Amino acid sequence: MILFKNYTPVTISKLVKSIWYMELTIDDPVYEEEIIPDGHHELIFYLTASCSQRQVDTNTWLEEPYALLAGQTTECYRLKMFAGAKLYGIRFFPHTLYHLLNFPLHSLNAAVLPLDELLPGHGFWNHITDNPEQTFQNIENYLADLLKATSNPYIEYSLGQILNSSGTIAVGDLIKKSGVTPKHYDDLFKKYVGITPKYLCAILKFNFFISYKKSYPEKTLTECAYEAGYYDQSHLIKSFYQFARMSPGKYFGSNPIIGQQFAGL
Template sequence: MRLQFYDIIPSLQPYIKLICSMDCDGEADRQHIRVLPDTCVELFVNYTNSPVAIIGDELHKRSIITFRMSRPMDVQMRKGTGCVAICFYPGMAYNFFQLPMHALSDLTVSLSDLWNGMAAEIEEKLADICNAEVRVNLVQKYLLEQLASDTYDAQVAYCLNQVQLSRGLITVSKLTNDLGLSQRHLSRKFQQYVGLSPKEYLQVSRFICSLDYLKEYPARSLTEVAYKSGYYDQAHFNRDYKTYTGHSPGQVVHSQHILY
């Protein structure tokens, strides 16, 4: 699979984490990768006649959106597939799809179900374009048209930023005290924009942080990585890995098919 990353236009930079093109050839349809849960929503716009992927046991033929996952997902990209992939920052996909994120968690949805005839229009235009950068610019143009500027929630954005700055180690009570909100009110906001409660978001963020440490400090022991990531003991560390990856931390380190 060939990946090529592109610049995000300034108007979309607060909402989109990355944009890339993905082109599959050779043995792509015989291999699978395990994608681990994170807090992001991802859009895959297909510009070929080939099905975009097999996710789990389901074949997806056209453009899709994968919403926030709570469990690992096995993906097989199909031979001949080409798509533009967009990864939204946590809490930011709501601005483009206007649907409560908690109702869509763990779902992979056809783009045509959300954007109706516009999905087919985008696919047809992309199929007629040979230049990858032009394709990406066109997708960004459509995203900009769908951006709803009045749905930005400053309180949720503040919390997401604080979680990132603390690498998942801030507490829910600190967030609610900073904002003067009840935990129930903040939880409702998180469910709508992010797709999970603040407590769940912190748990996933801590897990993602530990994956970063595994890559950053490959020589350190798993016990060191666990404590540096904010885990109180090895048992909780192992439990989260089993939940989010289906494997132990050691198996994740040595696996060739897990994407993190």
């Protein structure tokens, strides 16, 4: 079993999507899952030592840092967690980590960076406790002082439209409304989001499908695919092999607890 608690900060709700707590309480000593791309950046803090590893190739697993930045990913990776693992996460919107770091985010794609290297002297650990509710409030107050509004009006508008549509909006229409060239538009997204708007939409639509299917298990894959904006089931299957490296049936059959939780977060 995985215990999960989620908190939506009130004072910085436009900059931080969620602050969450996860605890692995399963009886088995090890839990493994393919972690799919979800279009968001996160800061993650482990409260327990040597409790999580990420697979980098067939025979190699690397231990995750105590505090880390998880950058944008465009393909899945396998995560191994051990019983008793406890961790907090700060989930930013696709474009709002820039408010904290203030440098182009495409350089962080697929990166797992120790937070001490990225933000030397950061004070997050001073606000993290064993009590999730207290920690949620502490982190919200701390981030309220750290985050500065340094975004771009094109990005702010476009991300609002993309998120509201769960990635189904036509990117070409957004570019036309912006009045800038497609190349400049892509460059802005790479700077503030890390990936292009087309790729972000594909990831968000994929996650919406997973969340929708979890909410309506009685519906067929085809019915859920149409609700998520896919043209047909073959388009959906292509997305599964692109982002999860497996078929929809195999993915849901593996009971991906973390992926289904975060797909709707």
